[in-house]
Amino acid sequence: xxxxxxxxxxxxxxxxxxxxxxxxxxxxxxxxxxxxxxxxxxxxxxxxxxxxxxxxxxxxxxxxxxxxxxxxxxxxxxxxxxxxxxxxxxxxxxxxxxxxxxxxxxxxxxxxxxxxxxxxxxxxxxxxxxxxxxxxxxxxxxxxxxxxxxxxxxxxxxxxxxxxxxxxxxxxxxxxxxxxxxxxxxxxxxxxxxxxxxxxxxxxxxxxxxxxxxxxxxxxxxxxxxxxxxxxxxxxxxxxxxxxxxxxxxxxxxxxxxxxxxxxxxxxxxxxxxxxxxxxxxxxxxxxxxxxxxxxxxxxxxxxxxxxxxxxxxxxxxxxxxxxxxxxxxxxxxxxxxxxxxxxxxxxxxxxxxxxxxx
Numbered sequence: 085x086x087x088x089x090x091x092x093x094x095x096x097x098x099x100x101x102x103x104x105x106x107x108x109x110x111x112x113x114x115x116x117x118x119x120x121x122x123x124x125x126x127x128x129x130x131x132x133x134x135x136x137x138x139x140x141x142x143x144x145x146x147x148x149x150x151x152x153x154x155x156x157x158x159x160x161x162x163x164x165x166x167x168x169x170x171x172x173x174x175x176x177x178x179x180x181x182x183x184x185x186x187x188x189x190x191x192x193x194x195x196x197x198x199x200x201x202x203x204x205x206x207x208x209x210x211x212x213x214x215x216x217x218x219x220x221x222x223x224x225x226x227x228x229x230x231x232x233x234x235x236x237x238x239x240x241x242x243x244x245x246x247x248x249x250x251x252x253x254x255x256x257x258x259x260x261x262x263x264x265x266x267x268x269x270x271x272x273x274x275x276x277x278x279x280x281x282x283x284x285x286x287x288x289x290x291x292x293x294x295x296x297x298x299x300x301x302x303x304x305x306x307x308x309x310x311x312x313x314x315x316x317x318x319x320x321x322x323x324x325x326x327x328x329x330x331x332x333x334x335x336x337x338x339x340x341x342x343x344x345x346x347x348x349x350x351x352x353x354x355x356x357x358x359x360x361x362x363x364x365x366x367x368x369x370x371x372x373x374x375x376x377x378x379x380x381x382x383x384x385x386x387x388x389x390x391x392x393x394x395x396x397x398x399x400x401x402x403x404x405x406x407x408x409x410x411x412x413x414x415x416x417x418x419x420x421x422x423x424x425x426x427x428x429x430x431x432x433x434x435x436x437x438x439x440x441x442x443x
Contacts, residue, residue: 085224089195090365091215092207096184099203101162104416105423107182107201108164109154110321111431112147119176120146129170187366189237190229196366199359199426205419208362209355214252216365236281237372239289243277244368246290247381251357251364257293263350264302266357267385271301274381281377302389304342311336311390313442317428317435324428327394334397345396352392352413359422360388379440386443387429395421 115137123130136156138149149156157166166174183201187194197204249255250266258273260266272295280288301307314328335345349356363384371377395418429435 085221085226086192086218087195087221088192088216088218090197090211091213091217092211093184093195093197093217096197096203096207103162104202104420106154106158106162108158109150110427112142112150113155113176113178114142114144115146115148115176116178117145122174129174132169133166185366187370188227189369189372190232190234191226194365194369196362198430199362200423200431202419202423205422205426206415208358209415209419209422211358212354214248214358214361233372236286237369239286240369240372240377242290243273243377244364246273247364247368248361251361253357258295263353263356264300264346266360267302267389268300269295270381270385272296272298274378277381278378281375302346304336304339307342307386307389308332308336310386310443311393313439314390314429317438318432320428320432324424327424327428331390331394331397335393345393348396349389349392352418355413355418356388356392359391360384363388376440379443382443383436383440386439387425391422391425394425 123133136149137146139146141147155164157164159165159168164175164179167179172180183198183204185196185198187196197207199205199208246255246258247270250258250260250269253260253266258269260269273292276292276295277289280286280292311332315325315332317324319325335341364381367380367384368377371380398417398421399414429439
């Protein structure tokens with residue numbers, strides 16, 4: 085099995101009680117069958133955990149009971165009582181692995197740290213290196229993926245390398261001096277590559293070197309219409325509607341406000357590129373399973389834009405936008421915007437599907 089991971093992956097450490105927004109609240113935690121068997125095999129552990137399991141809350145399997153939207157095992161000081169009493173190995177697989185994420189392909193596993201974790205968001209935003217580590221694990225057998233289109237996968241993999249070089253501003257074929265130019269070029273490439281796939285010309289995906297001259301997709305009316313779709317997502321946290329509403333009424337209140345936000349985006353160039361690199365890494369190659377090349381790319385681009393719009397609108401409670409020329413970036417506020425947006429959008433397959441289909 086071949087593995088790929090960001091260079092910072094192994095340095096992740098949970099901040100536990102110091103976390104500004106624990107992962108033990110706001111969503112259902114699915115308990116895997118293996119963990120249920122593990123609990124039952126230990127009478128003391130089973131006696132502790134059995135009354136905290138909700139067997140009917142989710143169709144995906146049993147979950148831990150929630151009290152005031154918090155896992156019943158979460159203590160007031162932000163720690164997991166189960167882990168404190170019985171150790172890390174007592175946790176279910178979801179709790180052991182989060183925020184570590186895996187995307188699987190035929191013979192490939194790509195590891196990442198979720199943006200929905202505050203510490204993960206910080207690591208991505210501070211990743212000045214932008215490199216990945218690849219290695220082989222001969223002890224891990226490759227899983228058999230029936231009907232896996234390996235040719236399409238290799239084309240997507242190479243296309244993603246093109247996107248990475250664009251993000252790092254090192255691709256001579258697609259120069260992107262500004263964030264706007266970078267995102268416009270990526271959207272145009274997504275359309276070209278999707279057409280190649282739809283017309284059964286997969287081999288032409290990485291032969292596209294000339295972008296069509298067309299108007300920018302980033303206009304006030306167009307993006308306002310797209311952003312409004314966030315109101316229709318599956319609601320994971322009640323405060324999400326307030327976040328969307330504040331952003332909509334601030335950024336899209338007028339064309340002037342929108343243009344100001346777009347200019348503000350340029351001031352956060354390096355941070356925008358780092359989040360964009362993460363999104364492309366996690367989502368783009370997944371098009372090998374559903375053929376949604378353009379949707380995956382557009383989803384990545386717009387999620388990055390809207391994450392920063394949420395951040396901008398949060399400055400001064402939406403009364404005005406932060407001027408990076410006058411003040412240093414509020415990193416804690418930026419990290420908060422990143423993980424809040426990620427938690428609502430990325431942690432629901434339905435929400436991802438809604439946005440991809442809409443785009």
